[in-house]
Amino acid sequence: MDKEKKILDTALKLFVEFGFHGTPTSKIAKDAGVANGTLFHYFSTKETLIKELYVSIKNELNQILASQANPTDSIKEAFRKLYFTTINWALVNQDKFYYIQQVHFSPHLAQIPEEVLHEQSKMHITFIEKAKASGDIKIMPNELLYTLVNSQIMGIYQYVLTQPTDQQQDSIEQGFEMIWDLICSSQAKIYE
Amino acid sequence: MDKEKKILDTALKLFVEFGFHGTPTSKIAKDAGVANGTLFHYFSTKETLIKELYVSIKNELNQILASQANPTDSIKEAFRKLYFTTINWALVNQDKFYYIQQVHFSPHLAQIPEEVLHEQSKMHITFIEKAKASGDIKIMPNELLYTLVNSQIMGIYQYVLTQPTDQQQDSIEQGFEMIWDLICSSQAKIYE
């Protein structure tokens, strides 16, 4: 297996379990089955490793979301896909989803260039603008809409985690109706 | 000034800015104006300091919320107070609010005993049960309600942070209408 990838995988597992501080690079290398120096051959510093792991995970999710997009979908359908795909991806990749938050609430986030972060949310912002233009969505600032949807997804995800597997999809569905109700314009609702 | 409190205040500031790893105990002691040994007199380990800081902050917020509670308030009014007080407290105490999330997405959370965490959310859970019994709130699991409200508060808070001060209260108000709309029973809505 590709050693660079092995290092990333191992780092993810250890960072999530023991935190950044609690994970020495030597342990990452050892668990990944590579020499100490090899880790620094691929990632010049520990900080670089932390950042590149973050970016690779965000890219993975974004690529999956992009692959689902279908121009002929209605706004609601498109939004539904975004929501379901994200939550289900998070359920299958709990470590990765957790790691995103872990970086988000750490000083490492400030080390990631603004343009990289912007690149990550670009797709969502474009979608939001399209949705608003369609009139299916309440008039509100883009930022607010983005933040609300994000936090709702976080909330539902966290709740679903506490549930038995066979009830999860129902809850996700309910969560979708709620958030859609929250953001769709009442006008659109009437004619729905 | 009380040295123990000075240490906690300094630790908060440094942890938020530089993270747990990036903040040596020696720097906390120095910035707090106490000797190295004094820090360990009050907090036997760095881990203890991290945990006690978390608990003290949560307690502070909970006490403020409890002091606002008024038994004669309607459910909506009581919920409104909870929501407004939390967000406004968060705006005034951004470091503390951030620190709560920082601990939440770190391995340190697992070090805090279940009973302490439960104690922290007890008030909210009691309120949720009262609200549900009143019929003003949609029928849904306590956990879901709790998580949804929490994440909605996080979302609104984060959005409000990006806004100029003079528009913040309006946004918080709008956010309240949204979340109330999300959780109040349609039956109660009709007779409102």
Added chain:
DNA sequence: TAATAGATTGACTAATCAGTCGATATTTAA
């Protein structure tokens, strides 16, 4: 006053860890 307990100090240490480096192996390209 004398005695006890707690608070405070800062130099010190044992351990850890991020990152280096020179040597060796492997792959690629000419």
Added chain:
DNA sequence: TTAAATATCGACTGATTAGTCAATCTATTA
């Protein structure tokens, strides 16, 4: 086949840091 480039190794180091400790100071109490 040869040469250059890249990958891999792991012992090593310089710096850092959590936590200790014996000594001193301060407050309380009998």
